[in-house]
Amino acid sequence: MRKLILLLFTLLLMAPALAGCATAPIQHSTAFMVSGSKEEYDAYQKLVDSFQTANPAYKVELRYVPDDADYLRRLAADFAAGAPADVMLLNYRRIAPFADEGALGAVGPYLAKSQVIKEGDFYQPALDAFRYKGELWCLPQNVSSLVIYYNKALFDAAGVAYPANDWTWADFVAAAKALTLDKNGDGVTDQYGVGIDPILYRLAPFIWQAGGELVDNPANPTRLSLDSPAARLAFQWFVDLQVKEKVVPDAAAEAAQDSQSRFLSGALGMYFNSRRSVPTMRTIKDFDWDVAPLPRGAQPASVLHSDGYCMAAKSKDKEAAWKFIEYANSVTGQEIVARTGRTVPSLRAVAESASFLDPAQKPVHSQVWLDAVPTLRTVPVMSNWPAIEDAASKEVERAFYGQASVEEAAAAASNLTQSLFKKSAP
Structure with missing residues (x-):
């Protein structure tokens, strides 16, 4: 009995220490x-939860702003107030203004010292997109490209073959026309062949495929080049999807x-x-779907979609x-987000694994994104590019919806943005 009392007394004395071992202080x-x-x-919440489980002394507050435009406004306001989040996701097109304002801290020196990841682990196009003025500002979480999601049931119903890896602009338009239907004959389209945002970023890969450029000098741009013959050809083809072919809403x-x-x-x-x-x-529960590469013009090209931490x-x-x-951006972290479907992992080891190329998960042909990596191109990374892109996109939209000709829209975009290029000059 005396031994039992001594044992219980000892356990009571040890209880605070044991509790401290079980839950590490933040x-x-x-x-x-x-x-x-x-x-x-939900994908990022899973990442945060995993990090905190692996690192119990670290606490992460996940801040969420659903709308992208509201997110950028909130981020700018937080920076101006001196109270930004410690870590944020930014598209590579958006980093230059924040870097120029001293809002971002370069991550290159941290990566150079890391014992977990190194530069050679990443796909180079994604990593290079976040270099600006000699510094690596963010680590890319993904190396995505623009692709086409397609409804297999609608293709089957129309008797149209699924997109091939080498399909052309003409093949794409033919499929889009076959998929555009007025089902009840009332003169109103009930089913459209294509949905695409009428913005410069969507138009860009087709300009490159036609042999054109967005700007006069990709390394040191001074003006838009939407008025060049190759760019105008692609611009007109893009606009005709709506104004001529009527395959887009x-x-x-x-x-x-x-x-x-x-x-x-x-x-x-x-x-x-x-x-x-x-x-x-x-x-989606009601039909099967998959993804396909962009149709090809004179040469293959796609546009990088990459967000960085x-x-x-x-x-x-x-x-x-x-x-x-x-x-x-470790293998563990990228596998978590990859399994949710959100990213094309920027780490080769994860992108080429079952965490991304999982045949049991849709889309079946995720390899499409990896096949596009050698053809990826980027828009300019410069302080005023977001404003240039926004202004040009308004003109692309005008042409797309038949409110201006391609020639008028290209000229207006050039005129409206010229002063912005001058402000971004070094």
């Missing part, structure tokens, strides 16, 4: 900010139901987007910020 904290769909948010139809929603409802044959739509597409220059705990970025 020593580091960091905030991570993202945008996107509910499915995308017009402005009123797109406003009534956006193309992604139309695809999800089964009323759209093909939809252009990057890998980020996959988590949402996996919610970036660090705030004023982060109060850079050790914690880097540790999370490092984990997110």
Whole structure:
């Protein structure tokens, strides 16, 4: 009895110490900010949970702003107020203004010292996209490209063969026309062949495929080149999808139901987007779908879609910020997000594994994204590029919806952006 009492007394004395061993105190904290769909948010929550389980002394606050435009406004406001998230996701096209304002901290020095990841582990096009003025500003989470999501049931019903890896612009238009239907004969299109955003970023790969350029000098741009013969050819082909072929919803139809929603409802044959739509597409229960590469012009080309984990220059705990970025871009971290469907992993080891190329998960032909890597190109990374792209996209939209000719839109885009190029000059 005396021994039992002594044992219980000893266990009581040890209880606080044992409790301390079971739950490590939080020593580091960091905030991570993202945008996107509910499915995308869920992907990042899984990443955060895994990081905290592996690193119990670290706490991550996940900040979520669903709309991309609201996200950028919130990020700019937080930076201006001196209270940004420690880590945020940014598309490579958006890093230059933040880097020029001193808002971002370069991650290159951290990567050089890492014992977990190294430069050679990543696909080079993705890593190079985040280099600006001699510094690596962010680590790319993905190496996506623009692809075509297609409704297999609608292709079958129309008697159209699924897209081939080497299909052409003409093949694409023929398929789109066959998929565009007025089902009840009332003169109103009920099913469209194609959904695509009428913006410069969607037009870009077709200009490159035609042998044209977006700007006069990709290494040191001073003006847009949408008025060159090759660029005009691609621009006109792009616009004709709506104004001539009528295979894309017009402005009123797109406003009534956006193309992604139309695809999800089964009323759209093909939809252009990057890998980020996959988590949402996996919610489809009523029909089968897959992905295909872009149709080819005179030469193969696609456009890089890549977001990177970036660090705030004023982060109060850079050790914690880097540790999370490092984990997110380790094999373990990238596998977690890859399995949700959100990314084409920027790490070769993960992209070429079953975590991404899982035949049991849709889309079946995820290899399409990896096949596109050698053809990936980027838009300029410069301080005023976001403003240039926005202004040019308004003119692309005008032409796309028949409110201006291609020649008028190209000239207006050049005139409206010329001063922005001068402001970005070194």
